[in-house]
Amino acid sequence: MVKLKSPEEIEIMRESALVVSKTLGVLASEIKPGVTTLQLDKIAEEHIRDLGAIPGFLGLYDFPNTLCVSPNAQVVHGLPNNTPLEEGDILSVDCGAILNGYYGDHAYTFEVGGVAPETKKLLDITKESLYVGIREFKAGNRVGDVGYAIQKYCEDHGYGVVRELVGHGLGKKMHEDPQMPNYGKRGRGKKFKEGLVVAIEPMINLGTHKIQQLRDGWTILTLDRQPSAHFEHDVAIVNGKPQLLSTFDYIYEALGIESNEEDEFRK
Template identity: 40%
Template sequence: MGPPRLKAPHEVDAMAASGAILAGVLDALAAAVAVGVTTSDLDALARELIRAAGGTPSFLGYRGFPGAICASPNDLVVHGIPGPRPLADGDLLSMDVGVTYDGWVTDAARTVLVGEGTDDDRRLVAAGEAALVDAVAACRPGNMTGDVGAAVQRRAEAMGVAVFPSLIGHGVGRRLHEEPPVPNVGRPGQGIHLRPGLTIAVEPMLTLGRPAIRMAGDGWSVFTVDGARATHAEVTVAVGEDGPRVLTPWGGDARW
């Protein structure tokens, strides 16, 4: 384990170009989610869009992963393998995407409802996005990774949902996973210093049930232990001299 690799301003700009592709892909995937669409359909769409923009899917083939996206419905928290399962009214779907462009990797995820969903589902998705916004706000010089985790934890608990302490974010840049680990729980003032040029994937993963997980037999899919639904919201963030810069602004710049 070495120190985090800090990026120069021109390198952050290069990552932003990768992130712009990714944000567009995530928004297109969210718009394509509908009853009867399969997660394989969404995977094919992501491959087409990423390659048309001159990028490559970072997840495809990573440690043997067979998809360009992770598609995780309902109680599947993360790392779901795309397949022939058609989406049904009332499903909750998390989509995680990585893009490599000009040698720079970015990583982001969002969760959408298929149809209206329940009040609890809407609260869960809203909690994930609110926790992500709070976590991004904590990504400023002088703070620590513990401040980021504490921000996620505070927002989740205030909205009545639970955080998976074992599922964390990470550094990102030339590789999909770099130092440092970025927790979703923590204490302010603890962990790794956030310095200008640090680029990290911040990704709250929350549930309506118990914050415990089980691994499926495929070696990838991570489920809740109790069948409760989960949400995943993620952006790649650069720590700047004046504060955070979201490099994968899905949902529009105004959100960030």
């Protein structure tokens, strides 16, 4: 069942999302060759708790950590470990937090030092596809409109769009209705209404869209072991239009990047 949020709930959820945004911003300064993902996990947990929130992933479905960290050919749900990051890696960092009973949940794929041109292009196109999808998230449109837009944008660039893993509604639970696939047909699926809050999260592969799960029960890998990118925002429908609750601004501030990509979706 889809649970629409009141204006007051949306503002509470904005605060939850910003806990995650600020945490990703702190991590942006720490992600470099030689750092381990377990170190990043510890930093993230401490920062979330310092902000008065609770790590949203820790213990959820028995997940053992604060962050999902997925380097290179890992798509999502990677487990933090003691392997140092290397120059040229990419690292998807997915983070969740609970504040005042509501979840924030979003993700960014970071470059570790300099990366190969084809990998950088994958990151750029995947992030662009996130905003392509968000533009279709408005009152009167349907789930398939968002999925179709993301799928077409990425497949037109020759990339594989993961099918088995999808975005989702967000609220007092991490995963609410509706599911938000990154593929689909226009005009299909549930209709969007005022007050809907979702996490839109393209998971896009340099090669095949096919994936497999490791024996750890969590880590998802591309079948051909080519790189995968993952970007995610929390978005609400306010006055019929998409409005971002999360932001990459803290990441960009840490990395010295100037961007106006979020301007059209701000409050």
